[in-house]
Amino acid sequence: MLYNRELICEKLENAIEKSKDYIGMGEPASYIPELLNVDSDNFAFSLVTTNGDAFNFGDENIVFSIQSISKIVDLIIALTDNNPQDVYEKVGSEPTKYEFNSLVPIGDRAANPFINAGAITTTSMIFGRDNDERFERILNFYQTISDFKESKLMEDVFDSEMKTTDRNKAIAYYLKSKNIFTANPDEVLELYIKSCSISSDIEGLATMGAVLANKGYAVKNRDMLVPESIVQIVVSQMASCGMYENSGDYLMNVGIPSKSGVSGAIVGVVPGVCGLAVYSPRLDKTGNSVRGKELFKIISQDLGLNIFV
Ligand code: DON
Numbered sequence: 323m324l325y326n327r328e329l330i331c332e333k334l335e336n337a338i339e340k341s342k343d344y345i346g347m348g349e350p351a352s353y354i355p356e357l358l359n360v361d362s363d364n365f366a367f368s369l370v371t372t373n374g375d376a377f378n379f380g381d382e383n384i385v386f387s388i389q390s391i392s393k394i395v396d397l398i399i400a401l402t403d404n405n406p407q408d409v410y411e412k413v414g415s416e417p418t419k420y421e422f423n424s425l426v427p428i429g430d431r432a433a434n435p436f437i438n439a440g441a442i443t444t445t446s447m448i449f450g451r452d453n454d455e456r457f458e459r460i461l462n463f464y465q466t467i468s469d470f471k472e473s474k475l476m477e478d479v480f481d482s483e484m485k486t487t488d489r490n491k492a493i494a495y496y497l498k499s500k501n502i503f504t505a506n507p508d509e510v511l512e513l514y515i516k517s518c519s520i521s522s523d524i525e526g527l528a529t530m531g532a533v534l535a536n537k538g539y540a541v542k543n544r545d546m547l548v549p550e551s552i553v554q555i556v557v558s559q560m561a562s563c564g565m566y567e568n569s570g571d572y573l574m575n576v577g578i579p580s581k582s583g584v585s586g587a588i589v590g591v592v593p594g595v596c597g598l599a600v601y602s603p604r605l606d607k608t609g610n611s612v613r614g615k616e617l618f619k620i621i622s623q624d625l626g627l628n629i630f631v
Contacts, residue, residue: 344617438489
């Protein structure tokens with residue numbers, strides 16, 4: 323891939339400058355108290371090409387919990403451990419207009435793997451002798467796909483969410499009551515919340531996006547990290563369901579398959595080109611980063627990254 327590094331840097335700098343109009347808009351998530359313990363106006367952005375070149379801006383050393391972006395990791399591992407048809411018997415693939423932690427989109431299965439009910443279900447399908455081994459697999463996989471070896475469990479975030487997770491507890495027990503899974507709901511919930519509490523820096527998140535943009539191959543050493551058939555599922559689900567009840571609007575306006583988390587992070591995948599990630603903790607009502615969404619929209623237009631045009 324040929325490009326002029328200086329020109330890309332200039333376009334990205336300009337886009338970030340334009341996104342400053344959105345500073346101060348929205349509120350950080352407060353239902354996980356520890357997420358309030360950060361500066362709401364923190365900002366970091368990274369774009370990593372499928373060749374492994376990184377363009378980083380803002381507080382590139384800042385570390386945050388990936389929250390719902392872990393739903394990508396849970397899905398990849400569930401699809402690796404199980405036959406994809408078996409996974410999709412337990413979760414659907416359709417978007418929902420309900421909020422991410424709603425019990426409504428649970429019929430004979432959860433609507434899709436990127437709402438809480440769906441991710442709690444995919445988490446229940448991850449193999450391991452016990453939760454420690456399962457979490458070790460999740461964390462190791464994130465360290466590999468992000469190439470961020472310092473990634474770890476953020477204990478304070480995990481403890482904070484465990485104390486306030488009544489809604490997810492209800493979801494886990496409801497799923498079990500419907501035989502969507504048979505495992506112990508408290509254990510599944512613990513593993514789900516641990517995966518949400520995994521730490522990343524911004525380049526790590528963009529690197530995960532770049533691996534997905536690179537058909538599952540590591541951008542540095544070209545190791546196969548995710549089979550292409552799984553990449554296809556994950557990226558298409560990011561496009562249709564990655565931004566919760568805002569997914570349709572976002573896809574139309576931004577045109578980049580993306581996944582958000584309530585810490586204020588968003589990861590995007592431009593197949594064959596790059597992964598990109600933003601961190602900006604103030605959220606809109608749907609739980610998506612306000613400045614992050616707007617920045618992706620500007621970048622998509624200014625750098626021609628919309629996958630549809
Ligand atoms: O389960 C939860 O509520 C959080 N650990 C993750 C939710 C989340 O990130 C939704 N994202 N926008």
